Amino acid sequence: MTDEDPKTGGGGFGWNHDKPVLSVRHQFMPLDDAGESAFRLSCVVCGGILLIRRDQTTGALLRRDYCVKCGQRYVYLDDMICGEPLGDLAAEPELILVPSQ
Ligand SMILES: [Zn+2]
Numbered sequence: 001m002t003d004e005d006p007k008t009g010g011g012g013f014g015w016n017h018d019k020p021v022l023s024v025r026h027q028f029m030p031l032d033d034a035g036e037s038a039f040r041l042s043c044v045v046c047g048g049i050l051l052i053r054r055d056q057t058t059g060a061l062l063r064r065d066y067c068v069k070c071g072q073r074y075v076y077l078d079d080m081i082c083g084e085p086l087g088d089l090a091a092e093p094e095l096i097l098v099p100s101q
Contacts, residue, residue, distance in 0.1 A: 019072060048072075073097070
């Protein structure tokens, strides 16, 4: 990628990726404004979107998530999100973000 992504507003992606992980409860977080999904949240740091991640093999919801805009990392403390159970945090791989330059 050479051109700047217009969606990031020129600031580049992931400027908060190395900030401490925020532990939150999905049920108390603001939903994304677009309202396209009961899962998607609005990043409390920058207003970007948390897409809610799934294990690519099992499809299970993952506790570790990050803002697609600022890269802020989150961990969900809930037992369930929208009726779907969350797994064991210790069993999840670390979330490694590679911000664009
Ligand atoms: Zn953000």
